[in-house]
Amino acid sequence: MNIHIIGAGVVGLTTAYVLAREGHDVTVVEERSSAAQEASFAPAGLITRMHPALWPSPGGLRARLGLLSHGFPTLDIPLARPALSAWARRQAGHHAAWLAEHPLPEPATPATPSPAVTVEAGDGTPAHASEDRAALDGGPAGGDGSTDPAAHDAAREAGPDGAAPAAAAHPAPPPAAEAEHDPEPSLQRQLAQRLNFDLEGGHGHLIVLRDRAGRERWQRALPQLRAAGVAARWLEADEVRGLEPGIQEETPLAGAVLLPEDEVGNCRQFALALRAEAQRLGVNFLFNRRVVSIEPREGRTAWSLRLASGEELTTEHLVLCNGAAAPRLLQPLRIALDARPLHGYTWSAALREPLHAPRHAMVTDAARQASISRMGHRIRVSGAYRLGVHDEGRDESALREIHQSLTDWFPGAASRDAGAQMWRSTVLQTASGQPIVGSSERRNLWFNLGHGLQGWSQSLPCANLLASQLRALR
Numbered sequence: 001m002n003i004h005i006i007g008a009g010v011v012g013l014t015t016a017y018v019l020a021r022e023g024h025d026v027t028v029v030e031e032r033s034s035a036a037q038e039a040s041f042a043p044a045g046l047i048t049r050m051h052p053a054l055w056p057s058p059g060g061l062r063a064r065l066g067l068l069s070h071g072f073p074t075l076d077i078p079l080a081r082p083a084l085s086a087w088a089r090r091q092a093g094h095h096a097a098w099l100a101e102h103p104l105p106e107p108a109t110p111a112t113p114s115p116a117v118t119v120e121a122g123d124g125t126p127a128h129a130s131e132d133r134a135a136l137d138g139g140p141a142g143g144d145g146s147t148d149p150a151a152h153d154a155a156r157e158a159g160p161d162g163a164a165p166a167a168a169a170h171p172a173p174p175p176a177a178e179a180e181h182d183p184e185p186s187l188q189r190q191l192a193q194r195l196n197f198d199l200e201g202g203h204g205h206l207i208v209l210r211d212r213a214g215r216e217r218w219q220r221a222l223p224q225l226r227a228a229g230v231a232a233r234w235l236e237a238d239e240v241r242g243l244e245p246g247i248q249e250e251t252p253l254a255g256a257v258l259l260p261e262d263e264v265g266n267c268r269q270f271a272l273a274l275r276a277e278a279q280r281l282g283v284n285f286l287f288n289r290r291v292v293s294i295e296p297r298e299g300r301t302a303w304s305l306r307l308a309s310g311e312e313l314t315t316e317h318l319v320l321c322n323g324a325a326a327p328r329l330l331q332p333l334r335i336a337l338d339a340r341p342l343h344g345y346t347w348s349a350a351l352r353e354p355l356h357a358p359r360h361a362m363v364t365d366a367a368r369q370a371s372i373s374r375m376g377h378r379i380r381v382s383g384a385y386r387l388g389v390h391d392e393g394r395d396e397s398a399l400r401e402i403h404q405s406l407t408d409w410f411p412g413a414a415s416r417d418a419g420a421q422m423w424r425s426t427v428l429q430t431a432s433g434q435p436i437v438g439s440s441e442r443r444n445l446w447f448n449l450g451h452g453l454q455g456w457s458q459s460l461p462c463a464n465l466l467a468s469q470l471r472a473l474r
Contacts, residue, residue, distance in 0.1 A: 001024045001316055001470065002301075003019055003025065003316065003318075004313060005026065005321055006318070006319070006321060006322045007323065008032070008035040009039055009271065009323065009455070010036060010040040010270065010271040010274075011321045011451060011458075013271050013274045013275050013278060014274060014460055015462075016274075017274050018460075018466075019470070020278055026278075027283070027286060028286065029286045030286065030287050030289065031288070031289065031291070033287050036267070036275075038426070039324075039455065042423040043382070043425060044373055045266060045267050046264055046362060046373070047186045047263040047456060048259070048454070048457055049259075050225070050228070051098065051102075090431040091433065094433065095433065099224070186457075189263065195273055197270075198269075201264035201376075202263070202374075203263050204359075205360065205363075206235075206360045206363045207257045207366055208364065208365055209254045209255050210252045210365075218255075218366070219255075222234060234256075235256045235258055237253045240256045243360070244359055244363065246355060246410050247410065264361035270456075289311070290307060300316055302443055302444035303316075317444045318445050319448060320448070326447075326449050327339070327428075337428070337449065338431045339428045339436070340428075340429055341426050341429070342385060342426070342428070343385065343425070344385045344427070346380055346381065346422075347399070348375075348381075348423070349416060349420035350378060350420075352412060352415040356413045370384070370405035372406060381405055383398075384398030384401045387429070399422060429453075430452065435449060448466055
């Protein structure tokens, strides 16, 4: 099939790679001059195994984990924006419905020993996107005997990690993470191993809590996490300080939750490697091409793409992977998405002193809604999330929030010199917290949109799902 993809972020590149491996004729159209220049440029890099209703990610509401008033994070909805308030209420309803469908198991009777919890690593897959893990990992959909796409090949062919890299670039896993079972590599890491490039980052996500209220809320949340198959462990404050000796002693610490199977990786590095591999497979990239409108056509070439230059492209199938820019193209077609733009900031700087830096791949401050991750020889702090339309200019308050989080937890970890980089990204967040993947109401128009801050986690599973749906048309 002839397929055009709009968007060369990590979702668009992964989709192009998977479809090219399926034998399709793929072209990627991108407004920027190179790949991964928008939301995929400098994200936090978290690859989480939680369902969106469980993971308290930006864009979520306070009630997601039953946290009454101070969930992570809390996004203030301006009273002057009733549309956002209504959207937030719908989001709360989606998450409450999912939690109702996945209740906690009944406690065992005293006479019956409690069974051990078996933790199975997931892949950040949206629950509604498939009926089983095999289809999302690239297995045959519906038993049709078709060939496996890329991520399934990677899962079968990826070998063990090579020799351990230098400690400064990749710190040894902390003892608490080693005490858990060896986590299954994410699909992204498996594919990186298969293509022989380094994702940087590592395993282990520590959510630190400042006060008793946060401690009690997260302790109440642990049974729900474990019942959903998420490896989660409670740590007392002295255990946390023992595992993370670089933490600021003066910062209040009431405990932490350790998610040993969560990973951090360099999203942009992954995206650029995928671009090179996709080009090797025959994918055509058109950069500096801004699509101003898409229009349906009759016949085999079902869609026309009109560019700002006046050029027109035609294609049999069109896939939108352009995140927050998609609603602009869909509005003339009267296709509305139940999603809103979500803005976030990251600050990246050179690693100053490894002994003062996080040992876990990511440390999240639940109170300040900010995460500190270590990627090779860099420290990256992410947070300062804003929902809805905001000014395009630099937000100095966001920069202050970012710096304060680093000062509170790891003040000596990063060099705050001229080489530091502040980055703002905008993603598309759905009310359900789950992406929009599959065919639209229009013929041969496909979506891979609305991943919020989980585009990095969900890129391969969603690309595999889309490929399986296109495969069914053959």
